[in-house]
Amino acid sequence: MLQRILYIRLIQFWRIAKELGIIRILFIALIATVLLLYFYRALSQNPNKSIVLCCVFTAIIHSLRKDKKFVAAIFEHPYLVYFTEYFVYALPLLVLVASATNLFYLILSLVGMFLISNVNIYNHKSSTTSMSPFSRLAAKENFEWIAGFRATGIFILILWILALCLSFVPYASLVFIWIILLTIAAFYEVNEPLNLLIINEYGAKKFIKNKLSLHIKDYLKMIAPIIILHGIINYKLWYLTLCFFVVNVICFTTIITSKYASYKPAIHMKTDIITVMIVLLSNMFLPLLIFTIPFGIICYGQAISNLNFYLNDFD
Amino acid sequence: MISINNIDVSYDSKKVLKNISMKMEYENVYGIVGLNGSGKTTLLNAIYGIKKIDAGTILIDGEKLSKRHIAYIESENYFYSYLKGKEYLNLINNKNFDADLWQKLFNVPLNELIDNYSTGMKKKLAILFGLKMNKNIYIFDEPFNGLDVESTQILKLIIKKLKKSAKTVIVTSHIIEVLPDICDYIFHINYGEIINKYSIADFTQMKQQIYTTIENNVGDLINEALK
Numbered sequence: 409m410l411q412r413i414l415y416i417r418l419i420q421f422w423r424i425a426k427e428l429g430i431i432r433i434l435f436i437a438l439i440a441t442v443l444l445l446y447f448y449r450a451l452s453q454n455p456n457k458s459i460v461l462c463c464v465f466t467a468i469i470h471s472l473r474k475d476k477k478f479v480a481a482i483f484e485h486p487y488l489v490y491f492t493e494y495f496v497y498a499l500p501l502l503v504l505v506a507s508a509t510n511l512f513y514l515i516l517s518l519v520g521m522f523l524i525s526n527v528n529i530y531n532h533k534s535s536t537t538s539m540s541p542f543s544r545l546a547a548k549e550n551f552e553w554i555a556g557f558r559a560t561g562i563f564i565l566i567l568w569i570l571a572l573c574l575s576f577v578p579y580a581s582l583v584f585i586w587i588i589l590l591t592i593a594a595f596y597e598v599n600e601p602l603n604l605l606i607i608n609e610y611g612a613k614k615f616i617k618n619k620l621s622l623h624i625k626d627y628l629k630m631i632a633p634i635i636i637l638h639g640i641i642n643y644k645l646w647y648l649t650l651c652f653f654v655v656n657v658i659c660f661t662t663i664i665t666s667k668y669a670s671y672k673p674a675i676h677m678k679t680d681i682i683t684v685m686i687v688l689l690s691n692m693f694l695p696l697l698i699f700t701i702p703f704g705i706i707c708y709g710q711a712i713s714n715l716n717f718y719l720n721d722f723d
Numbered sequence: 724m725i726s727i728n729n730i731d732v733s734y735d736s737k738k739v740l741k742n743i744s745m746k747m748e749y750e751n752v753y754g755i756v757g758l759n760g761s762g763k764t765t766l767l768n769a770i771y772g773i774k775k776i777d778a779g780t781i782l783i784d785g786e787k788l789s790k791r792h793i794a795y796i797e798s799e800n801y802f803y804s805y806l807k808g809k810e811y812l813n814l815i816n817n818k819n820f821d822a823d824l825w826q827k828l829f830n831v832p833l834n835e836l837i838d839n840y841s842t843g844m845k846k847k848l849a850i851l852f853g854l855k856m857n858k859n860i861y862i863f864d865e866p867f868n869g870l871d872v873e874s875t876q877i878l879k880l881i882i883k884k885l886k887k888s889a890k891t892v893i894v895t896s897h898i899i900e901v902l903p904d905i906c907d908y909i910f911h912i913n914y915g916e917i918i919n920k921y922s923i924a925d926f927t928q929m930k931q932q933i934y935t936t937i938e939n940n941v942g943d944l945i946n947e948a949l950k
Contacts, residue, residue, distance in 0.1 A: 548810075548813060551806060551811075552803075555804055558836075559804075598803065598804065601801040601802065602773065603856075604814060721789035721791055
């Protein structure tokens, strides 16, 4: 049975790999290599981190997986299935732990992973999930933000407060804004159903214009206080703050247009997450703007042409 | 009047609707019946304009039919995660729509997250969304799927009321028994072709014909499988 589920996972990975294409796979491999090298260095200096790393890795996957009820219904010992899967996924990490630390830390990491696999978390979405005060900033038509804040509002609120509190540390607030944008980008991973797309009966151009102005307005309401405070306190870095702000908004706009460039009703965009990551990185590594700006322009054109199919009745 | 004139629709090179022609008047309810895969949903998608037609025209009072005229309640209902029923309905502006009244009627927990709704509740929410759009033409694709007896009856009454308020309603259902209660005419579609149009007087005959056809097609197989 275990072999069968691992075989199913292998087939799923193969399908995802085919969808991603060779360039994106190479890009992910590059990022993974850089991260592994970084972790190797960190673990060599502090072996205790290996347990934290393996546990965090397992906890993220375990809390995000949506097939727990299915696995529990099929298998007598679902926790064994979870642990086996996480063990396979974490193999590169475990090899790293073994080579950077010693057997003791490897065993402790495995014990930590096993314990987390036994935690019974179901993905029941509670309507009482608290929304951060930012949800009040969002316009009532901004369903992406209303839903997004319900899912991750508290996390964003903490980041926002940290960003304000650390304004006196040069660049710290900007890094937090970047993490906030990273979180908000996830709001645009799911395409809305067709009935929400046509709700205002706008043609494609008007739709994109309205969407961008509504969302940029809400985004500015949220980040403006941080940018202004950072700019005032670190007034010598005003040009860098301004530059970061402009690029940040360009990245935000590109994320929205890229969603509609490949829009199909009610579909989760699996493959475009990688492109979105490159766009987001360009806010921190400016040379990547060479990719982001033309990509944003192309996405705008593609979004108009793609949405025309669904919205041509409203021109 | 809606006129569908000789439309062809295909997926890749396979023609799934062949030379379909239909006329539909205001203040009438039209049913479309057919077996699974006969082309019912493709026909509705073509009418709504989300499936390109290869040939023919779809007109309303002589002009091109557009999404502006139609509220389409699809058979598969997708909702945006982490939204409450009320927030979802509030996305449409219609001051005459009293969400609380509809909540009482349909017993939908509008203050709960849609993610936690049952199949029937999601269907009811999709119907409410369609009704709030307030269009002249309503298309319901398998609206009775997942509904309990009470909600099925309520929906039938709503469809009759829509008809009285001069709307055109198109309904598909694989539960043939439901359609005669609400429809003025029923089109029978088979392998992408309209093979018959029945009026109220012929509904009993239609049911008998469909059942006989099915029995003729599968009777021997059932006998063989259960021998």
